Amino acid sequence: MNDIEISQQTTLEPIEKIAAKVGLTPDQIEPYGHTKAKITLPLKNPKTSGKLVLVTSINPTPAGEGKSTVVVGLGDAMNQAGHSTVLALREPSMGPVMGMKGGATGGGYAQVVPMEDINLHFTGDMHALTEAHDTLAALIDNHIHQGNALNLDPRQIVWKRVLDINDRELRQTVIGLGGRTSGVPRQDGFDITVASELMAVLCLSEDLSDLKERVNRILIGYNYDREPVTVGDLKVGGAITLLLKDAIKPNLVQTLEHNPAIIHGGPFANIAHGCNSVLATQTALQLGDYCVTEAGFGADLGGEKFMDIKTPVLGKTPDAVVVVATVRALKYNGGVKRADLTNENVAALKQGSVNLKRHIASMQQYGVPVVVAINRFTSDTDAEVAALTKVVTELGVAVAPTTVWADGGAGASDLAAKVVAATQQPKDFHRLNPAGTDLMTQMTTITQKIYGGARVELSAKAQRQLKTFAKYGWDKLPVCMAKTQYSLTDDPHALGAPSDFTINVRELSPRLGAGFVVALTGNVLTMPGLPKHPAALDMDIDADGKITGLF
Known part of the structure; x- marks a missing residue:
């Protein structure tokens, strides 16, 4: 069965029942139908803030990494183990839903539902x-x-x-x-x-x-x-x-295993800061003993921006970071063509693992324990999973294969145990760029310490803008790097873990309301295009309102 068929076979619990599981009373939610609701803020008598788990990943590839699927499966697994856990996720955009990437509700038996509503108009925030x-x-x-x-x-x-x-x-x-x-x-x-x-x-x-x-x-x-x-x-x-008075309120839904999930806000991480709302994460932390949240795309984008842009406003730093990797994606980074990714190739896997190593190292720089989740696909062989496990273990990092797409929360029981253990370890969190660092230094530091590059070059336009920003005192705002998600460089075709490269900044955009400056690098676009075969071509709805083809 595909994702939507699995979703449609599930009997959802009334949203009031999901709210009650985390102590929300009927007057604290505003139902949108029977299975989704807005949460009225501020909360009455919230719990003490729980532990925060950030899930990020390696650079995405055409093979797919399933980061959102792992987030949902991990949350379900932690609830199965008796740890009160609330998810905090981003809202899907209609662009990738109708285009190529897909939605943002997980997949298989690790989904947030109702997936049709969430992936389409949801509660109208977009x-x-x-x-x-x-x-x-x-x-x-x-x-x-x-x-x-x-x-x-x-x-x-x-x-x-x-x-x-x-x-x-x-x-x-x-x-x-x-x-x-x-x-x-x-x-x-x-x-x-x-x-x-x-x-x-x-x-x-x-x-x-x-x-x-x-x-x-x-x-x-x-x-x-x-x-x-x-x-x-x-x-x-x-x-x-x-016009945003209702959109500011976080949305409450449930997983297939009827655990609470808060979905709110959806900035892309390649052209924006890539994290769900501060209010969603704060609310999840106040309702559960653990909050499992995600950042968009790889650790070089969403992960870095969560640490350096979101945490100062959130007032809470992660207690553990999970980096999601797949055998298929690492073989792709090792030079295997997409058509051959289902064939066993341990050598290419090891070669491509340099991408994972770079992301592990970048997240460790923040002083937070890191755990690697291997999102296992049916084509992955035991030899490949064993080889990848050995690569990570030799780095001194905890690692756990997961099968959440097929098994739901049960497929992440080992990962859940290791994540909970990681949150108990001491941490020494520090931002990569302290407040007040100038923009050029920030961009260079991110390029060198997160991407593994050497230098930043500004176009003539960006140089002029930097002088203007200094005149108005904007030159020390945090930087939000707009970069391709497919590579650690600004070239989407440069796979693996390149070094000694240059990040080319063509334009700087002051976002004074958000409180940061966007640095547009390479050829990244803020208005994507549809692919030759958009997902919309496979979607339909029958006379009874049943949707097909939505993943």
């Missing part, structure tokens, strides 16, 4: 973010059309429009071409919603007041005197915030 973002865009252009009291330079508007679907046609656009009554003509473009600064703002806000303060700080462009103009200057921060 729509609210899209509407809020584009409302701001409309208000900016209306301000210019109605006399431009702020003296905004239309050539220097940095606030694009967004859409939560991969649409390459909208990367570059020209607007306002309908004559004098249709606005001021200017060049514009679209990003995907998950790349919107509003997504980052929502995910880093501590409450509604903090959300509004962050919204007002957002840079929308520059005036003719080259001075920055913000949402606060436009005086529409309240209007934008009220």
Whole structure:
């Protein structure tokens, strides 16, 4: 059976029952139907904060790593072992759902459900973010059309429009071409919603007041005197915030094994900071003895950004980090073609394991215990799993094969025991870049200590931007590296663990509301395109409303 068929065979428990398992009373949730709900914050009488487990992975490959599947299976396994555990996950974006990557609800017998709802419109958070973002865009252009009291330079508007679907046609656009009554003509473009600064703002806000303060700080462009103009200057921060009044509340659902999962926020880790909301993680920590959470893509992206961008706001650092790896992906990193990945090849596995070693080392730099989860596929041979286990063990790192896709929580019992043990070990957490470090130093440190590279080179445009940022005091904000997820370098075709390479930064984008600067490297795009055979071609719905083809 495929994922959706397994999901549809499961009888879900009423969301009120799931809420009761973690001590939420009926007045603390706002049901959206029978199987999902918003959580009303702040919580009444929350527990003392639990232990935090961060799950990340090696660089993703076309073979698939199943990180979200492992997260769900691990949470179920910890609950089976008697450890009260709540998951905190990201919301899927319609772009990859309809495109190529798939959703973000796990797979097989390690899923969060209802998967159809979560992967499609869910509770409307993505729509609210899209509407809020584009409302701001409309208000900016209306301000210019109605006399431009702020003296905004239309050539220097940095606030694009967004859409939560991969649409390459909208990367570059020209607007306002309908004559004098249709606005001021200017060049514009679209990003995907998950790349919107509003997504980052929502995910880093501590409450509604903090959300509004962050919204007002957002840079929308520059005036003719080259001075920055913000949402606060436009005086529409309240209007934008009220559109997000429900979206800021975390969403409660369940796993196939009826354990609680909080899903909220969904920034991509290759073009944004890649972590679910601070409120979701804080809530999970307050409701369970353990919170298992994930960061997007590999440890070089989501993992690093969780440590350096999210933890200062979260007020809690991980007690253990799990790095997910697969035999197939490491063989791919070792030079095996995708068509041959089901064939045993221990030599290629060992060669490709340098990618895993790099990610283990990068996470260990933060002073937190690391555990490796081998997400086992049916094509993996005993010899390959044994070889990979030996590679990790020789590094002095705990490792456990898992079979959660086929076996649910039971397939991660060994991993759960090792993760719980890791959380009891002493840690000495420290950020890679202390607060106040300048942007160039931050980018160089990440390149050298996380990616394994040698240097950073700025384009002429990025160099000019860096000088501008220094003028306004933005040059010491945390950096959010926008980089391909497929490689440790900015070249998606450079597999394994390259060294002595250069990261090329073509542009810097200040995200003052989020509180960081995005460094766009290589050819990474903030509006992806659909593949030749998008997943949408395989989807259907019958007269009874039964969905097929959604993974």
